[in-house]
Amino acid sequence: MAYLAPAEFVTKMVDAGESKMLMSTRDTLIRAFMAGAILALAAAFAVTVTVNTGNHLIGSLLFPVGFCLLYLLGFDLLTGVFTLVPLAVFDRRPGATWGGVFRNWWLVFVGNFAGALTVAVFMAIIVTFGFSEGPNAVGQKLGSIGELRTVGYAAHGGAGMLTLFVRGVLCNWMVSTGVVAAMMSTSVSGKVIAMWMPILVFFYMGFEHSIVNMFLFPSGLMLGGKFTLMDYFIWNEIPTVVGNLVGGMTFVGLTLYSTHYKTAPNRKVSVKRALA
Amino acid sequence: MPQGALLQTKGIAVALADGISSSADSQVASQAAVVNFLDDYYCTSESWTVRRAAHCVLAASNSWLHAQTQRGAGRFDKERGFVCTFSALVFKGRQVHMLHVGDTRIYRVHPGSLEQLSQDHRVRISDEEQFLGRALGTGPHVDLDYASWPAEAGETYLLATDGAYGWLDAAAVDAVLQRCSGDLPAAARELVGLAQAQGSGDDATVQLVRIEALPAAEFQQLQAERDTLAMPPPLQPGMSFEGYTILRELHVSARSQVHLARDDATGQQVALKIPSVELRESPSSLDRFVLEEWVARRVDSAHVMRAAVADRPRQHLFVALEYIEGRTLSQWMTDHPRPDLEAVRSIVEQIARGLQALHRREMLHQDLRPANVIIDAAGSVKIIDLAAAHVAGLTEGTADADARAILGELQYTAPEYFTGAGGTAASDLFSLAVMTYQMLGGQLPYGLQVPLLRDPRDLARLQYTSLRRLRPDLPAWLDAVLRKALHPQAARRQEALSEFVHDLRTPGPEFLNDRPQPLLERDPVAFWRALALLLLVATLVLAGMLLSRH
Numbered sequence: 060m061a062y063l064a065p066a067e068f069v070t071k072m073v074d075a076g077e078s079k080m081l082m083s084t085r086d087t088l089i090r091a092f093m094a095g096a097i098l099a100l101a102a103a104f105a106v107t108v109t110v111n112t113g114n115h116l117i118g119s120l121l122f123p124v125g126f127c128l129l130y131l132l133g134f135d136l137l138t139g140v141f142t143l144v145p146l147a148v149f150d151r152r153p154g155a156t157w158g159g160v161f162r163n164w165w166l167v168f169v170g171n172f173a174g175a176l177t178v179a180v181f182m183a184i185i186v187t188f189g190f191s192e193g194p195n196a197v198g199q200k201l202g203s204i205g206e207l208r209t210v211g212y213a214a215h216g217g218a219g220m221l222t223l224f225v226r227g228v229l230c231n232w233m234v235s236t237g238v239v240a241a242m243m244s245t246s247v248s249g250k251v252i253a254m255w256m257p258i259l260v261f262f263y264m265g266f267e268h269s270i271v272n273m274f275l276f277p278s279g280l281m282l283g284g285k286f287t288l289m290d291y292f293i294w295n296e297i298p299t300v301v302g303n304l305v306g307g308m309t310f311v312g313l314t315l316y317s318t319h320y321k322t323a324p325n326r327k328v329s330v331k332r333a334l335a
Numbered sequence: 336m337p338q339g340a341l342l343q344t345k346g347i348a349v350a351l352a353d354g355i356s357s358s359a360d361s362q363v364a365s366q367a368a369v370v371n372f373l374d375d376y377y378c379t380s381e382s383w384t385v386r387r388a389a390h391c392v393l394a395a396s397n398s399w400l401h402a403q404t405q406r407g408a409g410r411f412d413k414e415r416g417f418v419c420t421f422s423a424l425v426f427k428g429r430q431v432h433m434l435h436v437g438d439t440r441i442y443r444v445h446p447g448s449l450e451q452l453s454q455d456h457r458v459r460i461s462d463e464e465q466f467l468g469r470a471l472g473t474g475p476h477v478d479l480d481y482a483s484w485p486a487e488a489g490e491t492y493l494l495a496t497d498g499a500y501g502w503l504d505a506a507a508v509d510a511v512l513q514r515c516s517g518d519l520p521a522a523a524r525e526l527v528g529l530a531q532a533q534g535s536g537d538d539a540t541v542q543l544v545r546i547e548a549l550p551a552a553e554f555q556q557l558q559a560e561r562d563t564l565a566m567p568p569p570l571q572p573g574m575s576f577e578g579y580t581i582l583r584e585l586h587v588s589a590r591s592q593v594h595l596a597r598d599d600a601t602g603q604q605v606a607l608k609i610p611s612v613e614l615r616e617s618p619s620s621l622d623r624f625v626l627e628e629w630v631a632r633r634v635d636s637a638h639v640m641r642a643a644v645a646d647r648p649r650q651h652l653f654v655a656l657e658y659i660e661g662r663t664l665s666q667w668m669t670d671h672p673r674p675d676l677e678a679v680r681s682i683v684e685q686i687a688r689g690l691q692a693l694h695r696r697e698m699l700h701q702d703l704r705p706a707n708v709i710i711d712a713a714g715s716v717k718i719i720d721l722a723a724a725h726v727a728g729l730t731e732g733t734a735d736a737d738a739r740a741i742l743g744e745l746q747y748t749a750p751e752y753f754t755g756a757g758g759t760a761a762s763d764l765f766s767l768a769v770m771t772y773q774m775l776g777g778q779l780p781y782g783l784q785v786p787l788l789r790d791p792r793d794l795a796r797l798q799y800t801s802l803r804r805l806r807p808d809l810p811a812w813l814d815a816v817l818r819k820a821l822h823p824q825a826a827r828r829q830e831a832l833s834e835f836v837h838d839l840r841t842p843g844p845e846f847l848n849d850r851p852q853p854l855l856e857r858d859p860v861a862f863w864r865a866l867a868l869l870l871l872v873a874t875l876v877l878a879g880m881l882l883s884r885h
Contacts, residue, residue: 063613067589067613069845070588074589081787083789084787153779155744245613245615270508
């Protein structure tokens with residue numbers, strides 16, 4: 060399992076960001092749709108495992124399968140493009156503009172949402188026998204998750220909003236670390252191991268992931284969760300997206316870029332000062 | 336016969352020279368010409384083509400012979416001097432190269448016939464009076480015939496002086512070759528004997544060459560060679576690596592690492608390029624990687640990066656290239672945000688010259704971008720990074736024969752790559768024109784629209800931003816020249832790089848239209864918007880009139 064030196068994979072990050080910006084609308088949408096759908100399926104899987112075993116850790120341990128799959132298939136999550144695409148602008152790649160960045164973010168957002176929503180509908184059909192009976196245990200769990208994480212935050216007002224934002228930041232810090240970590244290795248096994256660790260951390264700690272939430276909350280609304288669409292957008296999705304954006308760009312993209320790509324010259328310690 | 340690397344880079348040379356019978360010194364001349372050629376040809380730079388190397392060596396021989404003639408009796412007597420004919424064949428790779436001056440002949444031997452490949456440089460006044468039109472040593476400059484063709488296994492070539500071919504015919508050669516099957520030295524001796532027996536008074540000399548087997552195609556050889564090399568260790572400053580001392584890191588990317596190094600033997604600075612960790616797992620990328628040095632060795636231009644001289648056997652896979660001190664064109668653009676036209680022209684012309692050198696060898700650069708152009712302190716421009724080059728001779732018969740793969744930076748790649756039509760020399764022209772536009776205007780002519788193309792029908796949708804909007808101070812004809820070079824359809828661009836470069840200095844009448852451009856051409860969107868507004872107003876007025884009637 061080869062390991063790439065940071066200087067090599069950071070140029071890879073910038074190249075990846077640039078190529079995503081140059082991707083055609085059709086490709087961007089298809090890749091985002093598939094990424095959203097696969098991640099949503101993995102979230103449904105993790106909730107099912109948690110309900111069946113009664114242990115959240117086992118669900119979290121297995122949740123990264125979805126992320127590994129969609130990364131290896133070359134699909135794009137909003138959290139990943141938040142980190143990678145702005146690097147092309149920071150590196151002044153020819154033609155790279157903030158307009159191009161926002162275009163990419165918007166398309167990926169739409170694609171991810173559509174994908175996650177599709178899986179949410181499919182899951183709602185599965186757990187209710189095609190809406191012919193009440194939701195089963197998994198369905199009830201899916202319905203209740205949404206309540207605590209919308210109305211629950213709203214109950215705390217500004218403090219709730221801050222908590223939500225920080226959880227979003229922490230989430231994409233971990234998830235984007237997973238994206239970048241996958242670039243450090245050239246083999247499939249190496250990539251999977253590198254991605255598994257940070258994704259596990261984020262899911263077990265209950266950090267807020269904008270795309271996982273695009274599945275959990277619409278599911279909750281369909282399965283009788285006691286919160287409204289407005290609650291979902293204002294008290295979850297929008298702050299989460301902003302938190303994810305800040306977390307990915309600052310803690311992962313910019314830090315790696317500035318330290319490994321725009322490396323400052325080594326400091327020379329003079330002998331006198333070193334001895335003193 | 337040379338061995339090892341020399342056999343690959345220089346090939347096998349066979350030469351024959353013949354003096355003129357009237358001059359005693361001529362014997363010395365012919366001997367000197369052959370010995371010098373065989374010695375010096377193998378000492379020429381290995382990045383030179385056979386043609387260039389042979390011409391250089393023969394020009395030197397000619398000068399020496401001519402000087403000797405001038406010093407001796409030959410100065411006043413054209414019959415006596417250091418004059419000789421010269422014919423040589425060089426077998427390199429799968430190609431035969433012929434160099435010829437004078438009336439010695441080179442034949443290809445077919446069963447039952449002799450095909451004369453060389454032309455006799457003989458001026459004929461009458462049957463009795465004939466003399467050499469061209470030869471080594473007659474003048475300060477020599478005009479050599481050169482030809483090259485692919486070699487085939489089993490071919491036999493015959494080099495013969497006039498004392499030999501005058502007395503031999505195809506049937507005789509055939510018979511002798513049949514008799515001495517395989518033993519070429521014996522056959523040559525027998526042919527000379529035969530000529531003398533027929534009454535040849537002149538020196539009769541023949542050389543026979545048979546191609547028994549050909550090496551694998553050069554690129555396959557390159558690949559086979561690559562498989563035997565180990566991957567280089569991570570390079571650190573001060574480290575000793577393959578006879579080089581690493582000085583510092585120059586550039587690291589996801590594809591390769593470039594280090595500045597000093598050659599311990601010559602003290603020269605070179606740029607060593609080693610594959611990145613990721614590249615090492617992909618054989619096709621490694622093939623491209625070694626291609627760079629292959630191309631750099633074969634292109635001889637002041638505006639294309641050269642390969643460093645490499646005469647040592649290697650243990651590791653790396654590429655040694657000339658180190659060019661300077662800044663990249665992208666840095667230059669940052670340093671000169673609004674350059675004047677002349678500065679840009681000078682750079683564009685030099686890049687074009689480098690590209691022409693590639694195109695003459697049927698190579699496309701395919702990755703022309705500002706980061707791949709280096710300008711040194713004296714203002715000389717060189718194209719670097721030849722790893723994406725498409726070499727027609729190497730890809731013949733393979734899936735990539737039409738240069739369809741997109742290997743370069745997307746922003747500078749011509750539309751035809753995205754629509755699947757594949758690249759041509761016009762695609763390199765497009766990339767050069769994008770850079771010219773960017774140097775002057777600071778933007779890309781089509782923004783990021785080109786890489787989003789998928790279908791040839793989309794070409795019409797490309798919106799060209801007029802350069803005059805960004806730089807109103809520049810002449811209108813310049814925008815027209817660039818617009819043509821940046822035409823989405825390759826066939827409607829300038830036909831050659833030279834035409835583009837010429838247009839940049841001396842625009843033709845088609846660009847010098849003083850007539851103010853109509854709004855429809857200048858800004859079609861504004862035109863249609865204005866028209867729509869006009870119609871809206873008209874509709875409202877008519878509607879108002881209709882309502883007021885009732």
